[in-house]
Amino acid sequence: xxxxxxxxxxxxxxxxxxxxxxxxxxxxxxxxxxxxxxxxxxxxxxxxxxxxxxxxxxxxxxxxxxxxxxxxxxxxxxxxxxxxxxxxxxxxxxxxxxxxxxxxxxxxxxxxxxxxxxxxxxxxxxxxxxxxxxxxxxxxxxxxxxx
Amino acid sequence: xxxxxxxxxxxxxxxxxxxxxxxxxxxxxxxxxxxxxxxxxxxxxxxxxxxxxxxxxxxxxxxxxxxxxxxxxxxxxxxxxxxxxxxxxxxxxxxxxxxxxxxxxxxxxxxxxxxxxxxxxxxxxxxxxxxxxxxxxxxxxxxxxxxxxxxxxxxxxxxxxxxxxxxxxxxxxxxxxxxxxxxxxxxxxxxxxxxxxxxxxxxxxxxxxxxxxxxxxxxxxxxxxxxxxxxxxxxxxxxxxxxxxxxxxxxxxxxxxxxxxxxxxxxxxxxxxxxxxxxxxxxxxxxxxxxxxxxxxxxxxxxxxxxxxxxxxxxxxxxxxxxxxxxxxxxxxxxxxxxxxxxxxxxxxxxxxxxxxxxxxxxxxxxxxxxxxxxxxxxxxxxxxxxxxxxxxxxxxxxxxxxxxxxxxxxxxxxxxxxxxxxxxxxxxxxxxxxxxxxxxxx
Numbered sequence: 038x039x040x041x042x043x044x045x046x047x048x049x050x051x052x053x054x055x056x057x058x059x060x061x062x063x064x065x066x067x068x069x070x071x072x073x074x075x076x077x078x079x080x081x082x083x084x085x086x087x088x089x090x091x092x093x094x095x096x097x098x099x100x101x102x103x104x105x106x107x108x109x110x111x112x113x114x115x116x117x118x119x120x121x122x123x124x125x126x127x128x129x130x131x132x133x134x135x136x137x138x139x140x141x142x143x144x145x146x147x148x149x150x151x152x153x154x155x156x157x158x159x160x161x162x163x164x165x166x167x168x169x170x171x172x173x174x175x176x177x178x179x180x181x182x183x184x
Numbered sequence: 185x186x187x188x189x190x191x192x193x194x195x196x197x198x199x200x201x202x203x204x205x206x207x208x209x210x211x212x213x214x215x216x217x218x219x220x221x222x223x224x225x226x227x228x229x230x231x232x233x234x235x236x237x238x239x240x241x242x243x244x245x246x247x248x249x250x251x252x253x254x255x256x257x258x259x260x261x262x263x264x265x266x267x268x269x270x271x272x273x274x275x276x277x278x279x280x281x282x283x284x285x286x287x288x289x290x291x292x293x294x295x296x297x298x299x300x301x302x303x304x305x306x307x308x309x310x311x312x313x314x315x316x317x318x319x320x321x322x323x324x325x326x327x328x329x330x331x332x333x334x335x336x337x338x339x340x341x342x343x344x345x346x347x348x349x350x351x352x353x354x355x356x357x358x359x360x361x362x363x364x365x366x367x368x369x370x371x372x373x374x375x376x377x378x379x380x381x382x383x384x385x386x387x388x389x390x391x392x393x394x395x396x397x398x399x400x401x402x403x404x405x406x407x408x409x410x411x412x413x414x415x416x417x418x419x420x421x422x423x424x425x426x427x428x429x430x431x432x433x434x435x436x437x438x439x440x441x442x443x444x445x446x447x448x449x450x451x452x453x454x455x456x457x458x459x460x461x462x463x464x465x466x467x468x469x470x471x472x473x474x475x476x477x478x479x480x481x482x483x484x485x486x487x488x489x490x491x492x493x494x495x496x497x498x499x500x501x502x503x504x505x506x507x508x509x510x511x512x513x514x515x516x517x518x519x520x521x522x523x524x525x526x527x528x529x530x531x532x533x534x535x536x537x538x539x540x541x542x543x544x545x546x547x548x549x550x551x552x553x554x555x556x557x558x559x560x561x562x563x564x565x566x567x568x569x570x571x572x573x574x575x576x577x578x579x580x581x582x583x584x585x586x587x588x589x590x591x592x593x594x595x596x597x598x599x600x601x602x603x604x605x606x607x608x609x610x611x612x613x614x615x616x617x618x619x620x621x622x623x624x625x626x627x
Contacts, residue, residue, distance in 0.1 A: 052607055
């Protein structure tokens with residue numbers, strides 16, 4: 038059985054209006070979708086909520102049903118040991134490989150941490166990282182992190 | 185579902201003796217009816233007697249349709265001032281039905297019909313349904329609102345006059361609309377264009393398009409564009425037609441476009457159209473934009489003389505490729521009262537719609553314009569829905585889209601616009617007339 042090395046991030050477009058974030062979180066909670074990690078980027082008139090969740094497909098359909106625009110985005114979760122300079126080394130490899138990183142956020146997972154990366158070529162990022170001795174989270178590991 | 189190509193279209197004309205009449209014969213018919221109508225209103229409507237007396241015009245001065253310019257105008261304010269029954273030309277017990285519109289200022293505009301007026305209304309809508317290729321064999325699903333609003337009743341009367349099956353759904357509950365459309369085997373539907381697009385999108389999303397037997401839609405009551413028509417037609421694989429009307433004159437069925445889509449044919453044997461320059465009310469030549477003004481030539485209940493619609497359009501009198509000689513009014517460029525002057529530039533909501541549709545994707549043609557005044561400067565904000573297919577989780581891409589929309593709108597309107605992207609399907613789809621502009625300026 039092959040293990041997927043990229044993971045699905047649940048991305049939600051949020052208009053800047055009162056209670057909108059609350060609505061999204063409520064839908065996920067009712068659908069029993071656990072949020073492992075999240076990042077909220079804001080602009081002057083809308084926000085972008087990006088999440089690693091326990092079941093991205095279920096989360097997306099629950100949101101869709103509630104009339105909330107959500108999409109799944111392929112990202113890579115780099116395993117970063119709790120040691121100074123480890124993220125720096127990994128990033129150096131990605132830069133050398135000439136892949137463009139759109140955004141990044143992190144979550145801790147007990148003995149190590151994960152840096153979630155969105156790039157224009159997720160498969161290539163996995164290749165670069167694995168080729169230079171780094172590890173990435175499998176989808177299953179990421180969705181059940183910290184549990 | 186079977187869109188008919190123009191080359192394969194078989195034109196049907198319900199009343200060729202009227203719809204294809206020569207201009208001379210039509211002018212003679214109109215003259216005869218106008219002379220009679222003017223005498224009628226002078227004798228039976230106090231309001232018109234006073235207005236004509238004030239202008240020094242007597243019924244005898246009106247010898248034919250060419251004299252119409254001598255007659256006084258009627259405005260929406262006149263209707264409000266004489267609300268509800270002040271403009272009747274018959275006793276109230278002759279009124280078979282009333283219909284109305286909610287005015288933006290709160291008070292209703294009420295129109296009264298005798299039974300004959302109701303029959304004429306149905307006949308005019310039936311002419312339009314025939315123009316859309318429909319016949320007694322068709323099943324017409326009406327999802328215009330029923331009630332005082334003329335949409336539901338007008339299409340219902342038209343279906344009745346045609347001998348077709350009317351399915352009186354009224355508006356709302358999209359899932360149920362689609363279910364009934366499928367179950368009852370509807371072959372045509374009628375509603376506002378924005379709701380038609382919404383229904384089409386919903387049918388597509390639910391994957392039921394192939395199960396529907398719809399082949400035509402009749403849409404009106406709000407301005408829409410060619411691009412919007414093509415979008416509805418392509419999603420549902422049907423032919424869509426534009427119907428126009430206003431309750432003061434009769435309701436939907438005053439004018440309708442044929443398969444050639446070269447303007448809406450006005451049923452001028454009943455509703456005489458004039459196009460007047462908004463600045464000085466002088467008559468416009470064919471092709472010139474002006475305010476549309478109607479005289480109801482044969483109405484009994486509440487006849488109106490030179491009623492100012494505030495709708496801006498132009499008119500063409502040449503014979504259409506469909507064979508009709510009825511004049512054609514073009515799609516509306518706006519209303520004299522929807523027009524917003526922003527930093528001195530005249531802006532119409534329809535321009536925004538056309539511009540958004542011209543982008544060919546990225547955003548949906550649903551929008552809301554908000555006009556504010558900040559530091560004595562007009563600011564126009566346009567809220568635009570992101571098309572679900574173009575939605576991205578990357579802010580950079582959304583910002584590029586926003587910049588592109590801003591550039592397209594600035595080009596189209598001639599004023600700079602603040603674009604605000606909103607979630608798909610969050611701008612209200614209307615079941616009556618869509619509200620597209622909010623003006624927060626206190627002037």
